[in-house]
Amino acid sequence: MKSLQHHVRKLAQLMTEADNLVDTNKARKLIKKAEERAKKIRKRCQQQQCKENDNETTE
Numbered sequence: 001m002k003s004l005q006h007h008v009r010k011l012a013q014l015m016t017e018a019d020n021l022v023d024t025n026k027a028r029k030l031i032k033k034a035e036e037r038a039k040k041i042r043k044r045c046q047q048q049q050c051k052e053n054d055n056e057t058t059e
Helices: 004-020 024-058
Strands: none
Touching: 004 024
């Protein structure tokens, strides 16, 4: 599985590319990709928090 850091870097890269574009349609597509990546990041964070909570309750 890809690390959370990888997803965050890719998100930043997509947003930077969208900011630099003049063509609004291409920028819109990149922003949509960035939003999907942000969802993955949120999901990953939630999974890690759940694992940490499970580890705390078992100890």
